[in-house]
Amino acid sequence: MTRALRPAAAVTLAVGAAAGLSACIPPAAARPDTGYPWHTDIVATTFWVGEVFDPNASDGSQRTSTYDSDWLGSYGGCDGIVVGDDCRTEPRTPGSGYFPSAMTPLENPFYLDLPFDDVNDDTAYAARGEVVPWARRPAYASLVDDPSTSLMKNRWVALRKDGRVCYGQIEDAGPGEYHDAAYVFGSDDQRPVNTRYNGAGLDVSPALNGCLGFADLDGEDDRVDWSFIDEENVPSGPWTTIVTDSPVR
Template sequence: MTRSGRNGAPATMRLARIAAGVLLVGLTGAALTGCSLFKPCLGLAGCGGTVVTPTSTSAPGGGTSYPVHTDIVGTTFWVGEIFDPNADDGSQVLSTYDSNWLANYGGCDGTTAGGSCETEARSAANDYFPTEITPKENPFYLDLPFDDVNDPAAFARRDQVVPWAGQEPYASHSGDSNFSYMKNRWVALSYNGATCYAQIEDAGPGEYNDAEYVFGADDARPLNSRYGGAGMDVSPAVVGCLAFDELNGEQGGISWQFVDDSAVPPGPWTKVVTTSQVQ
């Protein structure tokens, strides 16, 4: 697996992830799986504070009420983008969860010109879908900086920090590095009075074990310092739906929170829902 653009995991990590994960869990046991409210930080990457599991309060529309993250910077990425051909984390042809992302998605999530996959403006007239292909997976996607399958430290503590880890189908896959707790989870994103929904299909940007930001209840800032300190990358459909200021840039002022499936309202984001697991 490669790091995809501003996100993902090194190519060698997919080949080694099962062995690494098993070794970490086997050597450390539950006591070394990372931060929690009552256990001290044990030196795992990105472990700079505490992670408080959200209480299971009722959310509008059903499901669990998760913490809201405010004033976050987001950048744009898209399936098929070549962010930096000279970097091992410079391509969205793959994602951290899908080694064949481009083909599984259905092609370039934008416009192809001169052999290059570029982003494009999206319109409500066609539900913010790409204009040159019919996507096989949800064009409303994003990443967050917690790679729970390829980053050994994140994998080792995911059962402790991911709020839904004890629910099915996740609980049955504890210790299974071929099953992601993050992939396909829904996120509500708001900007300038608009709210849209998207599914997690990659990890990043810049950091891959930032549980304190991703799951924390105290609105922590992302560890990532690159790309304007971005705490997420979002797809062109999300950019269009939220009416970002730029087609392909850094957008501040985003609020987001996890939402359960039951709390996702019908919309263009539910026309095609991604269900595939790690590949």
């Protein structure tokens, strides 16, 4: 289930002409005060709903997520271009609000994962009441001992890269690790435990890839700063065109 929120804000563009090419990028933005620690210089890879990057691995398909057994159906289909049986990523541009070109998503295309699965990983579930910063807030306190709910799904994250700030919602867990509480909820000096994918500490969607200006559509070298942010502090933008509020299913 999703809800429409504020209309997407117009993306302010700055036009440059480096090497004779025009480039449209958002203006440089300061790192916002989110009320949570910032994690800096973290490797971020790209994943997308419908991707199957390793059919032999238990976590090698994005047709499901740790929070949604039919993520592909809930989202509305492949978050990219379908070629035969393959769901492939594509460049995302500000003119379309970084939305996919070939389908209309039913959920927020600005999504990401972090390596803390508080539903299916026993270690994370057992610790979530102590380590998740918002666990004791009224809206979450009654959910801590309910294994059918998540304290992580749909939470907002602020991301910054090279002066661009964008926002996304947590809709999966990973990469590579699933109870790395020290990194996810710790201070900036805590680095990801994961050693796969160049030590990536999160995956971001194609919309976030485009919004943040990643160098690669599907690489392992882009780095971001990130922080949790409460929903009421998320500014209007293309990331609020559709806001996901579906439960674990």
